[in-house]
Amino acid sequence: MSVSNILKQDALEYHSSGKPGKIEVKPTKSTATQRDLSLAYSPGVAEPCLEIAENVEKVYDYTAKGNLVGVISNGTAVLGLGNIGAEASKPVMEGKGVLFKIFADIDVFDLELNCTDPDSFVETVVRLEPTFGGINLEDIKSPECFEIEEKLKQRLKIPIMHDDQHGTAIISSAALINALELVKKDITKVKFVISGAGAAAISCIKLYLQLGAKIENFTIFDKDGLVSEARTDLNPYLKPLACVATKKSTLAEAMVGADVFLGLSVGNILSKEMIASMAAHPIVFAMANPTPEIAYDVAVSVREDIIMATGRSDYPNQVNNVLGFPFIFRGALDVRAREINEAMKLAAAKALAELAKKPVPDIVNLAYNEKNLSFGPEYIIPKPMDPRLITTVSMAVAKAAMDSGVAAAPIKNWEAYELQLAKRLGLDNQVMKFIMKRAKSNPKRIVFADAENLKVLKAVREVMDEGIAKPILLGRRANIEAIADEHHIDLTGAQIMDLRAPENADLLKKFGELYYEKRKRRGTTRWEADKEVRKSNYFASMMLETKMADGVISGLTKNYPDAIRPALQIIGKKPGVKKVAGMYLLLSDKGPLFFSDTTINFDPSVEDIVEITELTAKSVEQFNIKPRIALLSYSNFGSADGEDSVKMREATRILQEKFPNWLIEGEMQAHLAFDKELRQQNYPFAQLGNETANTLIFPNLSAANIAYNLLKEAANIEYIGPILLGLKKPVHVLQLGASVREIVNMVAIAVVEAGETVS
Numbered sequence: 001m002s003v004s005n006i007l008k009q010d011a012l013e014y015h016s017s018g019k020p021g022k023i024e025v026k027p028t029k030s031t032a033t034q035r036d037l038s039l040a041y042s043p044g045v046a047e048p049c050l051e052i053a054e055n056v057e058k059v060y061d062y063t064a065k066g067n068l069v070g071v072i073s074n075g076t077a078v079l080g081l082g083n084i085g086a087e088a089s090k091p092v093m094e095g096k097g098v099l100f101k102i103f104a105d106i107d108v109f110d111l112e113l114n115c116t117d118p119d120s121f122v123e124t125v126v127r128l129e130p131t132f133g134g135i136n137l138e139d140i141k142s143p144e145c146f147e148i149e150e151k152l153k154q155r156l157k158i159p160i161m162h163d164d165q166h167g168t169a170i171i172s173s174a175a176l177i178n179a180l181e182l183v184k185k186d187i188t189k190v191k192f193v194i195s196g197a198g199a200a201a202i203s204c205i206k207l208y209l210q211l212g213a214k215i216e217n218f219t220i221f222d223k224d225g226l227v228s229e230a231r232t233d234l235n236p237y238l239k240p241l242a243c244v245a246t247k248k249s250t251l252a253e254a255m256v257g258a259d260v261f262l263g264l265s266v267g268n269i270l271s272k273e274m275i276a277s278m279a280a281h282p283i284v285f286a287m288a289n290p291t292p293e294i295a296y297d298v299a300v301s302v303r304e305d306i307i308m309a310t311g312r313s314d315y316p317n318q319v320n321n322v323l324g325f326p327f328i329f330r331g332a333l334d335v336r337a338r339e340i341n342e343a344m345k346l347a348a349a350k351a352l353a354e355l356a357k358k359p360v361p362d363i364v365n366l367a368y369n370e371k372n373l374s375f376g377p378e379y380i381i382p383k384p385m386d387p388r389l390i391t392t393v394s395m396a397v398a399k400a401a402m403d404s405g406v407a408a409a410p411i412k413n414w415e416a417y418e419l420q421l422a423k424r425l426g427l428d429n430q431v432m433k434f435i436m437k438r439a440k441s442n443p444k445r446i447v448f449a450d451a452e453n454l455k456v457l458k459a460v461r462e463v464m465d466e467g468i469a470k471p472i473l474l475g476r477r478a479n480i481e482a483i484a485d486e487h488h489i490d491l492t493g494a495q496i497m498d499l500r501a502p503e504n505a506d507l508l509k510k511f512g513e514l515y516y517e518k519r520k521r522r523g524t525t526r527w528e529a530d531k532e533v534r535k536s537n538y539f540a541s542m543m544l545e546t547k548m549a550d551g552v553i554s555g556l557t558k559n560y561p562d563a564i565r566p567a568l569q570i571i572g573k574k575p576g577v578k579k580v581a582g583m584y585l586l587l588s589d590k591g592p593l594f595f596s597d598t599t600i601n602f603d604p605s606v607e608d609i610v611e612i613t614e615l616t617a618k619s620v621e622q623f624n625i626k627p628r629i630a631l632l633s634y635s636n637f638g639s640a641d642g643e644d645s646v647k648m649r650e651a652t653r654i655l656q657e658k659f660p661n662w663l664i665e666g667e668m669q670a671h672l673a674f675d676k677e678l679r680q681q682n683y684p685f686a687q688l689g690n691e692t693a694n695t696l697i698f699p700n701l702s703a704a705n706i707a708y709n710l711l712k713e714a715a716n717i718e719y720i721g722p723i724l725l726g727l728k729k730p731v732h733v734l735q736l737g738a739s740v741r742e743i744v745n746m747v748a749i750a751v752v753e754a755g756e757t758v759s
């Protein structure tokens with residue numbers, strides 16, 4: 001989705017909904033009891049204080065310092081928005097904090113300083129050194145940023161990096177190396193035109209010079225035009241890069257015959273004509289944010305031989321420092337580097353450039369709705385969501401820190417370090433991304449049985465913006481449109497079907513006939529059939545059955561059995577399936593957890609439990625996750641012989657026999673599903689071995705339903721469901737109170753299922 005499609009209102013709502021802003025502080029230790037609090041604070045807290053007082057290095061053992069980065073700005077060069085002030089920069093700094101966390105599990109305090117004087121800025125940051133493991137300077141304008149960073153580097157013993165300078169230089173160098181390789185041009189010979197002569201541009205130019213570019217091949221422009229020796233206003237950082245006064249005094253003139261354009265200035269300053277006038281196989285990095293110097297599609301429409309990149313995520317080749325800072329700091333923090341030096345920066349650039357040439361894992365293709373990303377003009381640099389970045393870049397940086405002698409805590413076991421890095425990302429935050437991207441790659445027609453509802457309409461808009469489905473809305477047109485108008489929801493792109501409208505009379509008749517045929521030997525009369533199909537749940541299922549739609553999202557309701565009845569009667573169960581079941585996916589800190597049957601079967605028999613487990617395991621596999629199944633009860637491996645214990649034990653036996661390769665064990669208490677040490681100590685024979693379970697099968701509906709509801713409410717765990725298992729085609733019933741996000745998630749699941757339904 002392009003930024004232009006993101007409504008201003010959406011962005012504002014995103015930031016203001018719930019707790020305003022995007023980040024919060026969370027305790028990492030138990031704080032449940034009086035004893036916990038005595039340890040967390042007085043008197044217990046005095047002990048680590050005294051240890052640190054004796055040996056200051058112990059601050060890394062007893063506090064969060066080692067994983068805490070300060071993202072610090074004064075708001076003088078915020079993206080390409082300019083000097084908008086400290087407070088106005090806060091959303092960007094919180095955003096950086098979010099990226100640090102999700103891509104590299106680094107915690108961030110964002111600090112916006114009311115301070116434009118470099119010396120005061122430096123003094124302030126120096127005083128913060130005890131707090132942080134590293135400092136990321138952000139969006140500070142040039143030339144002040146250079147002085148600030150230089151002085152801080154001299155005075156601090158923790159790694160510091162001005163991201164707009166070095167992050168950008170590292171990422172764009174990696175992209176440049178690869179682009180030049182593709183067009184077979186020699187960096188020592190190519191002619192560069194640079195727009196912008198600020199923090200980012202100057203640093204990029206310096207790194208390109210280190211890579212072999214020649215200063216005489218650069219023509220640089222800032223707001224006041226050509227950066228030439230004739231100018232008297234150049235700052236000391238820019239002066240050495242100034243060219244002799246040439247005839248090419250305008251950007252348009254300089255672009256004629258240029259090989260590389262680098263934009264780190266402001267949006268929309270490059271014209272089609274300028275692109276057309278460049279040398280053969282031009283490389284254009286239009287990196288101003290949020291609006292590039294020229295839009296991606298405009299540039300590629302001018303010529304076919306271009307390699308084009310922007311700083312944005314919505315086009316190929318996102319050259320943005322997000323590819324660097326999370327992983328560079330991860331590596332630097334993990335070896336407790338005293339600084340981020342040239343060797344570490346070059347190692348990061350090289351690692352990034354190399355990674356782009358390796359085969360791209362499926363998960364990355366899926367995440368970007370691509371079929372086959374591979375090294376080439378539209379993929380010169382890895383994608384930010386590539387899970388290999390954390391291991392590849394962070395390890396390269398850590399190693400370079402060690403080799404260059406700045407690592408206070410060198411890595412001893414690289415294999416263990418790699419594992420630890422991979423674990424930081426977990427699969428938990430990947431699951432929904434994975435489903436969303438899969439849905440995007442093959443969007444389906446989803447009919448919303450109850451569209452006269454604000455949340456549903458908001459979800460419909462989001463679903464269209466994300467491109468995950470083609471919505472069909474059932475309901476009275478006037479009502480749907482009135483809700484949409486009142487809340488400024490643009491429904492363009494959604495099909496509205498008003499069952500009362502005369503144009504649908506024939507369809508209703510046809511559905512009545514078909515339904516009658518299906519149900520006439522189950523006591524339904526023709527009159528009743530006509531009446532039933534006028535109900536939106538029945539009509540929606542008829543649309544699915546007659547291939548007018550690919551999936552159904554039925555109304556928000558508390559009466560689940562009533563809501564699925566039409567689907568059971570019209571769509572029916574998959575061949576061989578006797579019972580349908582409902583599953584919830586909980587996105588817990590321990591990773592994704594699947595609960596079954598939470599929704600339908602009150603008191604399943606042994607055979608039902610076996611079937612529910614099979615259906616659940618297959619669905620878990622659809623999420624690309626290997627099911628690790630625990631059949632739960634109140635007893636462990638025969639320790640009690642109550643009805644439920646025996647049932648779950650017997651079901652386990654049957655399943656283990658039927659699926660000898662599955663990881664499945666039971667019956668056990670819920671805590672043993674997770675506490676692998678306790679399980680291994682006491683029940684070493686248990687099949688789950690050294691694994692925690694991710695798929696929990698409950699003995700009855702009460703237990704399952706209570707368990708997931710307790711977790712989602714009391715532990716505030718995000719969930720998706722109920723995911724209906726066992727139907728021939730995807731029909732999902734929304735729970736009363738489902739949020740917009742939950743509806744969107746269910747749509748994505750229905751779309752993915754529809755993609756796998758053989759009709």
Ligand SMILES: NC(=O)C1=CN([C@@H]2O[C@H](COP(=O)(O)OP(=O)(O)OC[C@H]3O[C@@H](n4cnc5c(N)ncnc54)[C@H](OP(=O)(O)O)[C@@H]3O)[C@@H](O)[C@H]2O)C=CC1
Nearest residue numbers: 077079080142197198199200222223265288289311320321
């Ligand atoms: N994709 C990415 O990863 C990154 C992108 N950027 C983007 O780069 C841009 C600059 O950031 P940064 O270097 O931190 O900011 P600075 O404020 O330090 O530099 C901005 C530069 O752009 C110049 N400029 C302003 N208007 C024009 C114009 N019309 N024509 C030519 N040059 C102009 C300024 O000139 P003067 O000196 O005369 O004022 C200045 O040299 C921003 O858009 C930012 O979003 C930055 C970092 C990373």
Ligand SMILES: CC(=O)C(=O)O
Nearest residue numbers: 079080164289320321
């Ligand atoms: C990406 C970034 O840091 C910027 O545009 O300023």
Ligand SMILES: [Mg+2]
Nearest residue numbers: 079138139164
């Ligand atoms: Mg920035």
